[in-house]
Amino acid sequence: MLIDNKKYDYLFSNHRPQTIEGIYIFGKNDKYLINQNYASISDIENRIWSDLYIRLELLLDQYASKEYLLGIQSLPIPRDRFPDFNAISPIIKDSTGWTLLPVAGFLDEELFFEVNAQQKFPVTDIIRKSPRFDNKYRDRNIQNDEGYTPEPDIFHDIQAHTPFLMDHKFAEFLADVGKLGHEIILDKRKLGPELVAHNLKRLQNFAWWTYEFGLLKNNGDSDNIRKKSNDINYEIYGAGIISSYDETNNIIKCAKGESKRSKLLPFDIEEAVMTRYDYSDIQDRYYVIDSMDSLYETYYKNKDLFFYEG
Numbered sequence: 528m529l530i531d532n533k534k535y536d537y538l539f540s541n542h543r544p545q546t547i548e549g550i551y552i553f554g555k556n557d558k559y560l561i562n563q564n565y566a567s568i569s570d571i572e573n574r575i576w577s578d579l580y581i582r583l584e585l586l587l588d589q590y591a592s593k594e595y596l597l598g599i600q601s602l603p604i605p606r607d608r609f610p611d612f613n614a615i616s617p618i619i620k621d622s623t624g625w626t627l628l629p630v631a632g633f634l635d636e637e638l639f640f641e642v643n644a645q646q647k648f649p650v651t652d653i654i655r656k657s658p659r660f661d662n663k664y665r666d667r668n669i670q671n672d673e674g675y676t677p678e679p680d681i682f683h684d685i686q687a688h689t690p691f692l693m694d695h696k697f698a699e700f701l702a703d704v705g706k707l708g709h710e711i712i713l714d715k716r717k718l719g720p721e722l723v724a725h726n727l728k729r730l731q732n733f734a735w736w737t738y739e740f741g742l743l744k745n746n747g748d749s750d751n752i753r754k755k756s757n758d759i760n761y762e763i764y765g766a767g768i769i770s771s772y773d774e775t776n777n778i779i780k781c782a783k784g785e786s787k788r789s790k791l792l793p794f795d796i797e798e799a800v801m802t803r804y805d806y807s808d809i810q811d812r813y814y815v816i817d818s819m820d821s822l823y824e825t826y827y828k829n830k831d832l833f834f835y836e837g
């Protein structure tokens with residue numbers, strides 16, 4: 528695992544506590560690959576999945592982006608029980624070439640970007656608030672609420688991320704972000720470990736404010752695939768929002784002017800890459816892109832931002 532180097536952190540704005548402490552982080556040299564034992568999933572686990580899924584279902588139908596809704600409709604992601612990786616992965620592979628990679632937990636950035644570069648999406652097989660989750664952390668104290676856990680779980684990975692892997696442009700973009708991360712780590716430009724760490728944080732910020740917590744302008748053209756029209760100016764495409772009932776509701780309230788908890792800001796790539804975030808709370812801001820195409824275009828045009836030379 529790369530040693531975190533904070534030398535250039537002063538350049539970032541919005542310094543936040545990074546409360547990822549306590550969770551297991553897997554690196555290249557750890558035994559991070561697993562097999563999903565589908566037959567052994569308990570009733571309790573299936574019920575937790577189902578409760579999370581059903582609570583969000585109608586909200587997402589009304590507010591999630593078109594890419595998400597079309598993706599989830601085309602995958603065998605059940606409402607009432609855990610998804611089976613072996614049923615989902617081949618369908619995604621046929622569509623965009625990506626496969627699911629079952630893993631033991633949170634991967635460090637080096638490994639995460641490397642597997643993404645190979646079009647493999649890491650997915651965990653446990654769920655928040657379950658006996659298996661509690662057992663994994665029986666001798667550690669980490670945040671583990673229904674609304675939020677810093678450990679990515681199967682609900683976040685499958686219900687929120689995988690539908691986007693069915694979209695060709697998104698799938699290509701995500702693989703390119705993985706390749707870029709891998710390129711930063713390889714450091715062929717010989718920038719040195721301090722700048723490698725800094726540039727990786729820039730890429731993590733970019734990922735955070737886009738495919739994890741990003742919003743998209745609602746131009747009304749996806750209402751035909753919704754049961755109820757989207758009545759706010761935004762669509763949700765960030766997977767961190769999609770898998771969280773609290774975060775989704777926060778956006779709806781802020782968009783309707785019923786809350787001032789978070790700011791809704793126009794996406795500016797230079798600002799986003801230089802802005803840190805907090806893992807452990809509702810976000811204080813969300814960046815709004817004009818369209819998915821505008822995001823891809825800005826990303827491909829501004830890759831130099833991720834090779835800051837000091």
Ligand SMILES: [Fe+2]
Nearest residue numbers: 679739766767
């Ligand atoms: Fe995620």
